[in-house]
Amino acid sequence: MANGGNFSVNICEEDHDYENLGESGPSRDSFQVFKEPACNVRGNPEDIQMEMFTKNSDTSDSESTSSSKESSNVYRVRSLQRNNWSAATRRVLSSMPSRKTGLHSSAGMAVRARQTCALPKHQTSSCDSLHIPRATQADITSPEFEEISTEDEGNNLADSGLWCAETNKQQLVSDLRGVSEGEGMRKLRAMPLSLADKMEIRKHSFSPLAKNSVINRNVPCHNLPCMYLSRMWRHCRYTPRFSTSLKLWHSSMKKLSGRYGTGVLSYFTFLRTLLFINLLFFIITFLFLVLPQAIHPPPDSHRVSFSWIGLLTGIGYLSQSLMFYGYYSNITIKTTSITSVVPYCIPTAYVFTITMSFFIICIILVYSMSKSFGKSFQVFKSDGNLSENVFCSWDFKVTKKPSIRLQSEKISTRLKEQLSELTSGEEERTLVQLFRNFLVHVAAWFICLASIFFSALGIYLLSKKAISKMHQNLDLLFMAAVVSGFNLLLPGIFNFCAWMEKHNSPSTRIYVSIFRNLLLKICIIGVLCYHWLGKIAVEQDPQVSKCWENFVGQELYRLLLMDFIFTVLYTFLGEFVWRIFSQKILRKNRKPVFDIARNVLELVYGQTLTWLGVLFAPLLPAVQIVKLFVLFYMKKNSLMLNCQASKKPWRATHMTTVFITLLFFPSFLGAAVFVAYTVWIIKPPSECGPFRNLTNMLESVKLWAERMKDYHQILSWLIRAYNAFTDNPLFLFLPSGVFLLVIYFRIQVVDGQRRIIRRLEKQIDDEGKDKKFLITQLQYLYEENNPNSSHRHRGR
Amino acid sequence: MGNKQTIFTAQQLDAYQDCTYFTRKEILRLFYRYRDLAPQLVPLDYTNHPDVKLPYELIGSMPELKDNPFRQRIAEVFSEDGEGNMTLDDFLDMFSVLSEMAPRDLKAYYAFKIYDFNDDDFICKSDLEKTLNKLTRNELTEDEVKMVCEKVIDEADLDNDGRLSLEDFQHMINRAPDFLSTFHIRI
Numbered sequence: 009m010a011n012g013g014n015f016s017v018n019i020c021e022e023d024h025d026y027e028n029l030g031e032s033g034p035s036r037d038s039f040q041v042f043k044e045p046a047c048n049v050r051g052n053p054e055d056i057q058m059e060m061f062t063k064n065s066d067t068s069d070s071e072s073t074s075s076s077k078e079s080s081n082v083y084r085v086r087s088l089q090r091n092n093w094s095a096a097t098r099r100v101l102s103s104m105p106s107r108k109t110g111l112h113s114s115a116g117m118a119v120r121a122r123q124t125c126a127l128p129k130h131q132t133s134s135c136d137s138l139h140i141p142r143a144t145q146a147d148i149t150s151p152e153f154e155e156i157s158t159e160d161e162g163n164n165l166a167d168s169g170l171w172c173a174e175t176n177k178q179q180l181v182s183d184l185r186g187v188s189e190g191e192g193m194r195k196l197r198a199m200p201l202s203l204a205d206k207m208e209i210r211k212h213s214f215s216p217l218a219k220n221s222v223i224n225r226n227v228p229c230h231n232l233p234c235m236y237l238s239r240m241w242r243h244c245r246y247t248p249r250f251s252t253s254l255k256l257w258h259s260s261m262k263k264l265s266g267r268y269g270t271g272v273l274s275y276f277t278f279l280r281t282l283l284f285i286n287l288l289f290f291i292i293t294f295l296f297l298v299l300p301q302a303i304h305p306p307p308d309s310h311r312v313s314f315s316w317i318g319l320l321t322g323i324g325y326l327s328q329s330l331m332f333y334g335y336y337s338n339i340t341i342k343t344t345s346i347t348s349v350v351p352y353c354i355p356t357a358y359v360f361t362i363t364m365s366f367f368i369i370c371i372i373l374v375y376s377m378s379k380s381f382g383k384s385f386q387v388f389k390s391d392g393n394l395s396e397n398v399f400c401s402w403d404f405k406v407t408k409k410p411s412i413r414l415q416s417e418k419i420s421t422r423l424k425e426q427l428s429e430l431t432s433g434e435e436e437r438t439l440v441q442l443f444r445n446f447l448v449h450v451a452a453w454f455i456c457l458a459s460i461f462f463s464a465l466g467i468y469l470l471s472k473k474a475i476s477k478m479h480q481n482l483d484l485l486f487m488a489a490v491v492s493g494f495n496l497l498l499p500g501i502f503n504f505c506a507w508m509e510k511h512n513s514p515s516t517r518i519y520v521s522i523f524r525n526l527l528l529k530i531c532i533i534g535v536l537c538y539h540w541l542g543k544i545a546v547e548q549d550p551q552v553s554k555c556w557e558n559f560v561g562q563e564l565y566r567l568l569l570m571d572f573i574f575t576v577l578y579t580f581l582g583e584f585v586w587r588i589f590s591q592k593i594l595r596k597n598r599k600p601v602f603d604i605a606r607n608v609l610e611l612v613y614g615q616t617l618t619w620l621g622v623l624f625a626p627l628l629p630a631v632q633i634v635k636l637f638v639l640f641y642m643k644k645n646s647l648m649l650n651c652q653a654s655k656k657p658w659r660a661t662h663m664t665t666v667f668i669t670l671l672f673f674p675s676f677l678g679a680a681v682f683v684a685y686t687v688w689i690i691k692p693p694s695e696c697g698p699f700r701n702l703t704n705m706l707e708s709v710k711l712w713a714e715r716m717k718d719y720h721q722i723l724s725w726l727i728r729a730y731n732a733f734t735d736n737p738l739f740l741f742l743p744s745g746v747f748l749l750v751i752y753f754r755i756q757v758v759d760g761q762r763r764i765i766r767r768l769e770k771q772i773d774d775e776g777k778d779k780k781f782l783i784t785q786l787q788y789l790y791e792e793n794n795p796n797s798s799h800r801h802r803g804r
Numbered sequence: 805m806g807n808k809q810t811i812f813t814a815q816q817l818d819a820y821q822d823c824t825y826f827t828r829k830e831i832l833r834l835f836y837r838y839r840d841l842a843p844q845l846v847p848l849d850y851t852n853h854p855d856v857k858l859p860y861e862l863i864g865s866m867p868e869l870k871d872n873p874f875r876q877r878i879a880e881v882f883s884e885d886g887e888g889n890m891t892l893d894d895f896l897d898m899f900s901v902l903s904e905m906a907p908r909d910l911k912a913y914y915a916f917k918i919y920d921f922n923d924d925d926f927i928c929k930s931d932l933e934k935t936l937n938k939l940t941r942n943e944l945t946e947d948e949v950k951m952v953c954e955k956v957i958d959e960a961d962l963d964n965d966g967r968l969s970l971e972d973f974q975h976m977i978n979r980a981p982d983f984l985s986t987f988h989i990r991i
Contacts, residue, residue: 193822198906200913202884203893206823214822262990270985383981393979395956398932399919400980402939404872404902404989412871413941420940427951661981769962776964 094790097783177209184213256280260644266407268602268647269415270660273405275604275611276640278667282615283636285372289365289622290629296361297626298330300352301337320485320569331565333624334558334696353715355698355708359687362623366680373672380665394426414652452505456524459501463494464531471539488563488570491532495613496574498528499606515659518605522666525609530674533616536563537682541690555696561624565631568617572635575610579642583650599652607643608667611636612675619679623686706734811835813851824900831896834991838895841866850892860888863895868989873938877918886923902989911987912977916970928967929953 184192196210265273329335340353401419406412470487502524511517540560587599618632687706692699699705717724733739820831839846841862847854860879869875879888882898901914921931932953960968960976977983
């Protein structure tokens with residue numbers, strides 16, 4: 009069998025030469041081959057058993073051919089093509105574990121349903137059991153199907169194909185019947201079948217629902233709203249998609265994503281999320297705090313005349329209004345009918361509302377953080393994975409022609425970069441270069457940290473000086489302007505440092521810049537908080553301590569406003585004027601690029617200010633809502649007019665997770681700690697606000713609890729439980745301990761899963777190697793034993 | 805938003821709602837988008853299941869798909885006859901899979917079929933070459949294309965048969981969190 013030693017396999021062509029196997033197989037004596045079963049093929053592939061037998065009497069022949077094989081040229085077997093395999097080989101392939109695992113998923117079943125139905129379609133041109141929308145028509149003319157159909161088993165396979173299709177369909181239907189409605193609906197939607205198939209399966213699996221619409225049901229439903237509500241309720245139960253029902257700005261975001269892609273879209277989605285969080289906060293505080301106080305104004309309020317400067321600085325008219333803490337009184341409302349039963353105590357309502365809102369927002373943030381962690385968590389580090397870049401980087405949302413061109417350029421640049429990285433390998437860096445790089449890094453960090461330190465120091469000194477200038481109107485804005493100015497200028501310095509440093513990978517650059525910006529903002533806010541809580545609240549400065557909460561609230565209000573004004577100025581000057589400047593004067597056609605990281609950090613900073621200030625100015629979320637609303641339209645229009653899409657890659661899902669984490673960790677938790685410290689420890693002033701004459705804000709709750717005890721049985725029991733909770737220091741440590749334990753367990757589980765996945769991957773790899781070896785051996789033996797069939801194959 | 809629409813029966817709308825990721829309102833909106841492509845072909849009454857198929861040229865002229873290099877493959881994959889001529893069912897199915905709500909596995913399945921140009925249930929080297937050329941608008945040289953294809957197959961092919969099966973593709977997609985956000989068309 010001289011020709012048996014040569015066989016080559018090509019990748020996708022019709023060439024039928026076989027390459028040599030260069031691999032050293034096991035010794036011939038112990039060689040075992042899978043024999044072609046004698047019986048016909050019938051039924052599902054997984055029922056076929058493989059029989060093993062020891063080597064036949066052609067040992068000597070094989071030995072000679074094997075030696076000729078090994079002595080001939082070694083070619084790596086590139087791939088195994090189905091076209092020329094014998095029936096036995098195909099059976100072996102189909103019963104390998106990697107093929108079997110897919111069978112039990114619905115995708116696998118659908119694939120098999122399609123495949124097995126495609127065969128008889130070629131033969132009988134009718135397959136009534138499953139309507140085949142996506143039949144591989146092209147396959148009918150391919151050699152593979154011709155081969156199969158002309159072999160003996162062709163007819164058997166056709167029959168078995170029909171039978172397979174029926175069983176598959178029944179399997180799908182029974183799958184759905186066995187589970188609950190909601191789960192079944194979810195499974196049905198996730199099946200990769202055509203809509204017509206799905207509707208048919210739905211008819212069979214969910215017969216009560218499908219057959220009866222509400223109109224046909226015997227239970228009368230008299231009015232339209234009832235019908236509509238029941239249908240909507242059924243739909244809502246099975247599709248938890250509350251976020252998409254809020255269609256705010258849907259068309260604008262579609263236009264934006266069409267031009268700029270997913271990265272820029274993530275900024276606007278983040279903005280929308282913040283808007284909804286603020287809306288929720290505002291609604292809660294409005295309903296429970298502002299409205300009761302507005303209906304029952306405090307007796308000692310005196311009106312100051314309205315002025316526009318007062319609107320900016322927060323003093324004057326606004327300071328005597330619902331906006332700030334000082335307006336709220338410590339009255340207990342007993343006049344209306346409901347409250348005469350359970351009196352509504354404003355101080356308690358104040359503390360409870362703020363605390364409850366914080367708690368709810370905490371839950372929402374933790375939930376969305378965990379969801380986006382789940383989406384973006386990568387068990388494997390695949391930074392710059394080539395296949396990922398090829399298959400997952402094309403953004404289907406982009407629809408404008410120039411953006412599509414830009415996207416193609418971006419992808420091709422990235423692919424070229426990755427190729428050059430692969431082919432060239434690591435650059436050799438001399439010691440001098442390394443040292444120089446190190447020095448540059450140290451210098452850049454020194455500049456950044458020094459600038460942060462000096463700006464924080466400046467703000468601290470300024471804030472101490474500002475107290476003496478209490479009543480001069482526009483000067484009050486000076487400190488807020490300085491803070492916003494630092495927030496605007498220093499990121500420019502950071503950008504310059506980043507340009508100087510020339511990091512290797514773009515993601516490092518982004519992380520470093522985010523870290524520096526974050527450090528700047530934390531330092532500034534930290535200095536301000538220390539100043540407020542540490543100095544103002546404690547010192548008995550006569551000018552301030554009359555109502556220091558008002559002062560702090562006003563400061564925060566001013567900071568928020570100045571931040572907004574500076575953002576408007578920057579958008580106008582930085583983007584619009586710069587574009588005109590660079591186009592007309594510098595004659596460059598490059599528009600500025602929208603800096604996503606910096607803008608998102610600005611949003612987080614604004615939100616932090618809101619959360620810090622809500623205790624002192626309950627209407628601050630309303631200001632933030634207005635600000636975000638205006639910001640959306642302003643940024644959108646500026647983007648459309650002035651900016652172009654970025655050429656750098658931006659991993660949107662990953663960065664969204666980072667941003668939500670940033671919103672939670674420094675921003676929300678910091679604000680929560682600040683509020684908790686104020687509520688628990690700081691003594692409220694004696695002359696204004698709802699907590700006058702109390703040692704701390706929580707005491708109002710205790711007093712109210714005392715009074716409530718007499719009113720209702722359940723309430724007194726609750727209050728006793730609450731007292732037991734709060735008096736015990738275990739209250740703080742127990743939940744946090746449990747929380748940390750849960751986190752630790754989850755981390756361990758993920759780590760274990762990661763290890764299992766690695767092991768399974770290695771198994772798959774080994775199986776692949778085994779398969780390659782065995783299949784080629786099997787084919788070789790088949791060719792050896794049946795030289796006629798091999799000629800027939802080669803003849804095509 | 806009452807029951808005034810007479811395009812579909814209530815059962816049909818329920819069935820569409822249960823089988824796609826769209827609400828009634830969105831299904832009606834999509835119907836109007838479908839009809840806008842050829843108002844004279846598409847009747848306003850779908851209660852008796854008319855057999856209307858829009859040719860590929862009309863589908864490919866939609867603003868969401870007009871400049872997409874893969875629009876032909878997308879239409880072929882989701883159409884009944886495999887040529888790109890779509891009925892309303894195919895149209896709804898296509899946008900349902902490409903919507904935000906569709907799960908990763910479903911999207912991966914259809915993405916695999918889109919990138920499988922010769923419809924043999926495997927992404928072989930020629931499929932990859934065609935994909936790359938469409939992605940980069942033929943900007944890469946032939947050598948570069950060959951190298952990229954080889955590297956991709958090396959990386960993603962788990963069972964070492966030289967081409968990507970659906971399982972290989974899905975395994976690779978699971979490692980890419982961005983896939984869900986990029987394989988998405990807003991309508």
